[in-house]
Amino acid sequence: MRREQSSAEAAAIRHEDNGVGEVRTSVLRATFASRLGQTLIGNKYHTAPIKIAKAFPLDGQLGVIVMDVSPGLLSGDRYELEWTAEQHSHVMITNQSYTKVHPSLPNSDSSMQQLFELETDAVVEHMPEPIMLYKEAAFRNDTQVRLQKGSAWLQADVLCPGRTLRGERFDYRSYSNSLTVHYGEELIFSQRQRVVPGSQVITAPGSWDEMTHWATFYMFSDRVNSSHLEQLQEKLDSFEAPEAHKVIGGASMTYRYGVAVSAASTAAWPLQQLMQELWQTARMGLLGKPPLRFLQG
Incomplete structure (x- = not known):
């Protein structure tokens, strides 16, 4: 079990100076345990503005909704989330709304770092709302997954090029995304993506072409x-x-041990619908479980 930080330690990591402006780190950690066939939160810890807003049972598994009480990630914000799923636990994690990334100051950015630790036969389904990159945003998104025997990790995500109804399309400064997956000590998957619209020909054939939104x-x-x-x-x-x-x-x-799906469109909602259907297909095919309906209606 990790040692909880004191309030003084939490304050120390929330405010740093990297030479170009204040860096504010917010932390969310949670452990999930299986008890008598139902998954529960074993322990949790958070610093504002992110927290678990709600957790509720879903036929043997647990549903968790993450809340960000701020307007979104501002310049210098760092979100660090750690999820530990103990043996036989099963959790579905989502958030309340889009991850909104606001403009970054020159020589600065914002970032989100997530770690998923899955013990034997644990299942984590990570189904967040889309990422929205505002004009002049610079965002780094890093995800690490560690699997053990019998465990399963599923994720669907959608990337938006900006507030398209306001005419923003690839007006953000940069987007860096990485995903690494380990099975035991073996690295079985590594993916990196970097988009810098100002120095790349986004609309070139073989690049984004006429597409604007991306999902995986x-x-x-x-x-x-x-x-x-x-x-x-x-x-x-x-x-x-x-x-x-x-x-x-x-x-x-x-x-090894995985399937990856990529899709592109000119709006977020068709991709969200596709991700929902792929998730339902995967739940039945891999887990033998019907769709979760609490996100609908």
Whole structure:
């Protein structure tokens, strides 16, 4: 069990000076445990403005909603989230609204760092709302996943190029995204993406072309096999995109124990719908569980 920080320690890590402005670090840590067939929060710790707003049982698993009581990530903000799922626990994690990234000062940025630690036979489904990059935003997003035998980690995310209704399209300064997955001590997946609209030809063929929004769906477990790839590819092929927003996508097996799906469109909501359907397909195919309905209606 990790030692909890004192209030003095928390204050010390929240305010630092990196030479270009104040850096504010906010922390959220939670451990999930399985007790008598139901997953519960074993312990949790947070510093403002992020916290667990609500947790509720969902037929043997736990649903968790994360709240950010600020307007979003401002220049210099650092969010550090650590999730530990103990043996046989099963949790679904989401948030209340879009992750809004505000403009960054010159030579500064904002960032989010997440660590998912899954013990034997634990399941984590991470289904956050889309990321919204405001004009002049600079954002680093880093996710690390550590799996053990029988555990499973699923994630769907959507990236928006700006507030398109205000005419913002790729007006952000930079976006860096990384995902690393370990199975035991072995690195089984590593992905890095860096978008700098001001110095890249975003609309070039083979780049974003006419697309503006990007989505990914990941599923990692030692239980994953080619049949799960086929199920997700079938869902991609049968997805009915709206006439005004074409959706293109593809799925592939990863080096070990995983399936990755990428999709692009010209709006967030068709991709959100696609991610929802892929998630439902994965839940049934990998976990043998029906869709969760609490996010609908």
